[in-house]
Amino acid sequence: MPGRPSPSVIDVLLFIARRLALAVATVLAVVTIAFVLGRATGEPGALLLPDNATQADVQALNSSLGFDRPLLVQYLDTLVGLVTGDFGDSYRLRESALGLVLQRVPATIELAFWAFLIGLALAVVAALTIQLTGSRVLRAIVGWAGAIRQSVPDFFFALLLVLVFSVLLGALPSLGRTSYASLVLPVATLATGQFVMYLRLLDAALSEQAGQDYVRTAIAQGQRRSTVLFTRMLPNAIVPVLGMAGLNLGGLLGGTVVVEVVFAWPGLGKLLTDAVSQRDFPIVQAGLVFVALAFVIVNTAVDVLVRRIDTRTAAA
Amino acid sequence: MTTSLTLATAPVVRRWRPRPGAAVGALMLGTVLLLTAIVPLLPGFDPMGQDLRAALRPPFADPAHPLGTDALGRDLLSRLALASAVTLGMTVVIVIMNAVLGSLIGILAGYYGGRLEALITLVSNVTLAMPVVLLLIAICAVLRPSAGLTILVLGCTWWVGYARVTRNIAAALRRQDFVVSPLTQGGDSVWVLTRHIVPNVWPHTLIIAATDVATIVLITSSLEYLGLGVQPPVPSWGSMIFDGQRHLAGDPWLALLPGLVMLLAVGGVQFLSQQFTAETRGGLLRKGGMR
Numbered sequence: 001m002p003g004r005p006s007p008s009v010i011d012v013l014l015f016i017a018r019r020l021a022l023a024v025a026t027v028l029a030v031v032t033i034a035f036v037l038g039r040a041t042g043e044p045g046a047l048l049l050p051d052n053a054t055q056a057d058v059q060a061l062n063s064s065l066g067f068d069r070p071l072l073v074q075y076l077d078t079l080v081g082l083v084t085g086d087f088g089d090s091y092r093l094r095e096s097a098l099g100l101v102l103q104r105v106p107a108t109i110e111l112a113f114w115a116f117l118i119g120l121a122l123a124v125v126a127a128l129t130i131q132l133t134g135s136r137v138l139r140a141i142v143g144w145a146g147a148i149r150q151s152v153p154d155f156f157f158a159l160l161l162v163l164v165f166s167v168l169l170g171a172l173p174s175l176g177r178t179s180y181a182s183l184v185l186p187v188a189t190l191a192t193g194q195f196v197m198y199l200r201l202l203d204a205a206l207s208e209q210a211g212q213d214y215v216r217t218a219i220a221q222g223q224r225r226s227t228v229l230f231t232r233m234l235p236n237a238i239v240p241v242l243g244m245a246g247l248n249l250g251g252l253l254g255g256t257v258v259v260e261v262v263f264a265w266p267g268l269g270k271l272l273t274d275a276v277s278q279r280d281f282p283i284v285q286a287g288l289v290f291v292a293l294a295f296v297i298v299n300t301a302v303d304v305l306v307r308r309i310d311t312r313t314a315a316a
Numbered sequence: 317m318t319t320s321l322t323l324a325t326a327p328v329v330r331r332w333r334p335r336p337g338a339a340v341g342a343l344m345l346g347t348v349l350l351l352t353a354i355v356p357l358l359p360g361f362d363p364m365g366q367d368l369r370a371a372l373r374p375p376f377a378d379p380a381h382p383l384g385t386d387a388l389g390r391d392l393l394s395r396l397a398l399a400s401a402v403t404l405g406m407t408v409v410i411v412i413m414n415a416v417l418g419s420l421i422g423i424l425a426g427y428y429g430g431r432l433e434a435l436i437t438l439v440s441n442v443t444l445a446m447p448v449v450l451l452l453i454a455i456c457a458v459l460r461p462s463a464g465l466t467i468l469v470l471g472c473t474w475w476v477g478y479a480r481v482t483r484n485i486a487a488a489l490r491r492q493d494f495v496v497s498p499l500t501q502g503g504d505s506v507w508v509l510t511r512h513i514v515p516n517v518w519p520h521t522l523i524i525a526a527t528d529v530a531t532i533v534l535i536t537s538s539l540e541y542l543g544l545g546v547q548p549p550v551p552s553w554g555s556m557i558f559d560g561q562r563h564l565a566g567d568p569w570l571a572l573l574p575g576l577v578m579l580l581a582v583g584g585v586q587f588l589s590q591q592f593t594a595e596t597r598g599g600l601l602r603k604g605g606m607r
Binding site for chain 2: 022025026028030033034037052106147148150151152153155156159160162163167189226247251253254255257258260261272274276279284288291292296
């Protein structure tokens with residue numbers, strides 16, 4: 001935009017400070033929810049000890065876990081634990097909850113990363129093909145297939161893949177994380193969902209760019225359509241899509257949880273759902289806070305980066 | 317990415333131009349609604365009754381059980397009909413709760429502005445930056461899962477989209493002459509809100525609600541699949557698919573049938589809502605874009 005002053009250093013710092021404050025508020029909210037959840041079901045002593053334990057035993061365990069202190073003290077203790085990375089030990093496994101969470105993180109990142117990368121790459125290829133060929137048929141086919149994929153939840157699409165590739169063809173494993181082959185089905189489940197979402201966003205963004213003056217000018221000057229598409233339109237279209245990607249990370253993580261359960265994938269989602277059903281709150285707390293932190297860091301980083309790269313939003 | 321909203325004066329629905337997707341969508345959704353409405357009236361309707369001697373009958377083999385039976389010998393057609401009623405009913409309640417709550421919050425924030433608006437913006441930004449689905453799983457699991465809890469939790473947490481859009485519209489309307497002039501002549505805010513703001517806002521709420529139905533069905537059924545939601549023996553799409561998963565090799569229809577019904581319902585809603593949004597977009601909402 002002509003005449004708009006470029007943002008000063010102070011503006012940029014202010015923006016980053018505001019984003020950081022939001023990030024802190026978000027993590028605090030998640031910690032508070034996790035804390036309230038942990039206390040809402042009562043004290044863990046009765047759940048953890050065998051049925052024939054005496055009342056005194058239960059109380060002793062509760063006080064050794066710190067549940068006899070005032071709620072405010074417990075809450076402040078949780079906040080201190082957040083800073084020092086100490087979420088207490090898992091009730092069942094007697095190990096550091098954060099350590100257990102961190103052990104499972106690589107498996108989850110593996111799924112989410114490949115799903116994101118493959119989904120986005122295929123979406124870029126498909127969107128560019130649609131723009132280059134201008135094929136309405138191709139866009140309609142992809143649109144209908146995408147709508148159908150979006151109409152079934154991940155866990156059902158996963159079952160369909162298992163039915164075809166594991167049960168009928170016997171080609172791919174349907175459970176666990178044993179070899180690279182066991183990556184294929186869970187990643188395919190998540191990647192197809194990502195693909196549809198990014199293709200829609202990219203196609204809309206590219207179509208909007210196609211109507212802009214600079215595109216018409218470039219083509220009028222005799223530049224090739226493909227050159228304009230790759231060097232001018234794509235960079236303009238993909239930046240806001242990447243911004244959306246940061247926001248959609250939460251959806252991807254949520255989807256990964258369910259897909260991990262379907263495929264018995266030993267990741268964070270499986271750990272968290274198991275911990276929830278066993279009332280193992282230190283793990284639930286550590287897991288939720290870890291996810292929220294990761295989520296907020298990625299979101300903030302993507303937001304700052306997009307503003308840095310995309311001069312259209314720099315001053316906003 | 318920021319989009320500014322400008323208001324045009326065109327009516328909400330300008331001209332009814334049916335798209336091929338809408339007909340397909342109506343057909344898909346209609347099939348499910350028909351199933352939900354008619355099957356309970358049929359003589360053999362019994363979604364709970366077990367008959368272990370008639371367990372795992374395939375579809376179309378036994379006239380008493382047109383779509384076969386599950387591992388406990390329960391009639392699959394009856395269970396599908398009840399599950400559809402349960403999940404769709406829950407979805408409708410959840411969507412209405414969020415639409416009303418979000419629009420109310422958004423209208424008040426946009427109309428009054430100031431600190432209220434700042435607070436609401438903060439809350440919605442924090443909500444947007446949270447892994448909501450993970451939190452829902454944790455909340456529903458910790459507090460003894462039930463249909464009511466799912467409705468309560470989902471019904472109070474999925475309103476940010478409504479609040480954002482309605483806030484923008486209410487803030488834009490706030491400066492319009494027809495809103496300002498009654499105020500200068502002694503009209504009170506309640507009158508302005510009900511007569512001028514709400515009628516201009518609710519079509520947008522409806523658009524978001526239409527597209528939200530699919531999302532909510534998918535989230536509720538994912539919760540059901542994880543065992544968080546309607547509790548057995550009452551069936552739901554998610555729990556039926558979970559039960560069917562164990563018989564995927566020998567009797568795949570147990571998982572496929574509920575999935576197919578869900579596909580029909582969600583796909584139908586999506587195709588229909590695309591028609592709906594195509595009709596209304598451009599009339600009221602003109603996106604400012606990034607020029």
